[in-house]
Amino acid sequence: MIRVVLLGAGNVATHLVNAFSIAKNIDLVQVYARKKSSLKHIQKNNISTTTNLDELKDADVYIIAIADDAIAAFSGQLKINQNTLVVHTSGSVAMKAINNNFRKGVFYPLQTFSKEKSINFKTVPLCLEADHQQDLVILEKLASAISDSVYFINSKQRESLHVAAVFVNNFTNHLYHIGKTICNEHEVPFAILQPLIQETANKILDLSPYDAQTGPAKRNDSNTITRHLEQLPNNYKEIYSLLTKSITNTYEQEL
């Protein structure tokens, strides 16, 4: 049995609570949050909660799941045994940000979480890091109890994964937003584009994105590109041009 205290009550913390609650060999002994109101949706699971850092219970692992900027300072306020294993869940904060009093680690679930939308945690990739081999063993047990997708990733690799995630998640979602804006302007239902969006994501389960590329930029079809640019407002024109240039460059290298 691995005893866990979870520090935080945001999106990531909430999904971890749900996953740990139904996992075997995991004892979620306590959840901490600064404000009582943040803990309301967690108490329903009969889990012990606290808003007082002086009342933290004993555990094998303390998981900090709070805002990136707050992790370093918060870890310095923990009044728990020195040399305990303390990990954070951030994609973009280095492991060494955790206070030197503790054995350090990272337990980073690489997925986009919304409070409203439930998720099958078994499919969420967990990226693990620790200074000591025995801590990696603990983290791997913990991770395997809730997910089928566990990776050992060092801080430098994690930083690059986080940048890559910005491209495939944040920026992709913004392209969806631009697509919807164009549809709205011409009174076309955005729903028409939904199957294309789903298929674009599904296609790269079988093909590499390099091989899956299609469209006027790939074909270097300058007539279509010019006609598209004429229709777009200036801000979207700039994005269209830059991404078209990037695609063209990617495939020109072949020649």
Added chain:
Amino acid sequence: MIRVVLLGAGNVATHLVNAFSIAKNIDLVQVYARKKSSLKHIQKNNISTTTNLDELKDADVYIIAIADDAIAAFSGQLKINQNTLVVHTSGSVAMKAINNNFRKGVFYPLQTFSKEKSINFKTVPLCLEADHQQDLVILEKLASAISDSVYFINSKQRESLHVAAVFVNNFTNHLYHIGKTICNEHEVPFAILQPLIQETANKILDLSPYDAQTGPAKRNDSNTITRHLEQLPNNYKEIYSLLTKSITNTYEQEL
């Protein structure tokens, strides 16, 4: 029974052949292609084929599914009864590009097709256009026989849909490629990002892309943005900056 002659043997034509072959009330009387070799994979279905434009059979609708640039000239070469209904399947070519000898229409399946990958045509949105009301009725019957998702879209709307599709399909796929390139450089398996990519696409079935947006650009988290930019090669830096600026502008308008 609607009699159809299909002109072309590329990706779109091939998927249409498969869809029409199993549809009720549709008689696919012939498929034409310039080269005999292009028709090999179509003949397996016991469908009459030809490479000779003089041998086109009678039909209620002729569907031109060939390269965009070739549609106008090709439609001028058709030796069929004047005033027959002739449609093309392109997202980016105007209906009026079809030769004036014929009743004109558009039958545009908005999806990304690969020859290797089969698709459930029932979910493919079909965007229809015609000059005459009675032709729209024919096209709607034809479309409903193979898809549950049928829309009436004029040429101007279709042009804007095509631009929007470039953003959500071509450009999105290129962002996947950039994500994979970053992973490769740091020896991180791209598979770690797959569940995130799928969830990003799934999320907007429930939420608008505007509401689904997350990440450093949305939060205006300049520390993370600076650190990300430092890691990127120049060509990707430019894309990161421009998309970050576009996201920031989108949400600043709220204030």
